[in-house]
Amino acid sequence: MVSEYKKAGVDLNKIKEIHEYIAKEISSTYRNVLLGAGHYSGVINYNGIKLALHTDGVGTKTLLALKSGIFEPVGIDCVAMNVNDLVSIGAKPLALVDYLAMEKPMDDVIKGVMNGLVKGAIESEAEIVGGETAIMKDVINGFDLSCTALGVVDEIKDGHDVKPGDVILGLRSNGIHSNGYSLVRKLIDDGKLSFEDWKEEIMKPTKIYVKPILSVLPMIKAAAHITGGSFSKLRRVTNYHIELKMPEPQDIFKEIEKAGVSHEEMYKVFNMGIGMVVFTSPEYKDDVIKNIQKFVEVYEIGKVSEGSGITIFTYKNAVLYL
Template sequence: MVSEYSKSGVDLDKLRDFHSKVASEISKTYKNTILGAGHYSGIINVNGLKLAMHADGVGTKSILALKTGIIEPIGIDCIAMNVNDLISIGAKPLAVVDYLAMEKPMDEVVDKVMKGLVKGAKESDAEIVGGETAIMPDVVNGFDLACTAIGTVDKIKDGRDVKPGDIILGLRSNGIHDNGYSLVRKLIAEGKLSLDTWKDELMKPTQIYVKPILEVLDKIKAAAHITGGSFSKLRRITNYKIELSLPEPQEIFKELEKCGISHEEMYKVFNMGIGMTIFTSPEYKDDIIKTVQKYIDIYEIGKVSEGTGISIFTYKNVVLHI
């Protein structure tokens, strides 16, 4: 069956195929690489210092930013998509460079995007050390924004220590975050979802999880940022069986499902209310929850067990196999 996401122009299976081909090619350059393509961030050894790097952009959410005039959160999105992936392998964000491309001079876009970038960087305790602003008519329609972030790593948290009996904690998302917007825009274009009604919810910036994760880093085995592909990315953490029981999501997710997206596809595309997961031993559960909930809501959402695969018990009491 062709998914609604594929109909919107995004084929997740094809994207994974691209990732595999890219990873195969770039691995030919490795000399000092400790952790290469395929995880949340790459890590390279520089004279004994482990540096983590990640690059990501804001995708087609920028189109809705122009349509709604809600532009500043896009800058926060860009920082969040990068630093959240850095902390997912145990790195402390250090610095960011940005790349803003526009089809024509856009004063308001520059001003508001930069304000958002600065807000996100300050929340992440990272410095924006430079970047590039380009005007590219005939190449860019509207604007596009991307960042590259670097961080330092003491102990790599890539999931190698995760084992059956470990538990999984979930940190609340701020809504859709910055994934699935090609599908959202398709629903808007078809008249199934009202942009006027839902614009404030749709333009909320991605939650930044740097402070709570770094505060409990010594107690966790791995963390996973729930972005494109949703919970399928937990396969990056472990090949053991993952069993999740997720809380009720925010209303925007229910509204999207009412627009014709299947319940199963919702959990394959969107974060469904959980933006970051933590893998840890049961003995640390209470301490982690007590610390993290000072920043954001956190729940016990699952466990690791013998076997393989990912199963999700949804808020509708449906079991999905992702």
């Protein structure tokens, strides 16, 4: 069966093939790389300092920003997509540069996006040190936004010491964040999902998890930012078996499912209410929860066990295998 996401123009299997090809090609440039392509951020050793780099954009959520006239959240999204991936490997964000490309000068876009970028940078305690603005009428339809972020690492948290018996915690998302929007837009265009009724939820920015993750960094073994490909991203952390029991998601996810996306595909495309996952030992679980709760709602959602694969028990008590 062809997935709704593939019908919307996004083939996750093809994207995986592209990523594998790119990772193989760029590996020939490695000299000081400590963590290369395939994880949340790359890490290099520069004169004994471990520097982390990540780049990402907002994606097709920009089209709904134009449709709604709401631009500030996508600026926050852009920062969040980068700094959340940095902290996922244990890096403290230091600085960002942004890239804003437009088909024509748009003052409302520039003002809203910049406000959002600044808010996101302040929240993540990073500095925006520059960037690039381009007007490309024949290339860009509307606008496109991306950032590159730099961080510094003490101890790389790549999941190498995750083992059976470890506890998995889930940090609440702010909603859809900024993934799966090709599918969301298709549902809107097909008249299956009302943008006007759900505009505020759809345009909510990605939650920035820098402060909660850094507050527990010495007590966790790994963190995973749940973005494109959803919970399949946990394979970056460990090859052991992962079992998740998911809490009830926000109503926007239920509405998307009612609009024609299968229950199984929802957990392959969207974060389903959990925007960040952390792995810790049972001995640290209570302290990790206590610290994270100062910033965001957190749930104990699973465990690591012998074997392989990912098993998800959904809020409807369905069992899914990834």
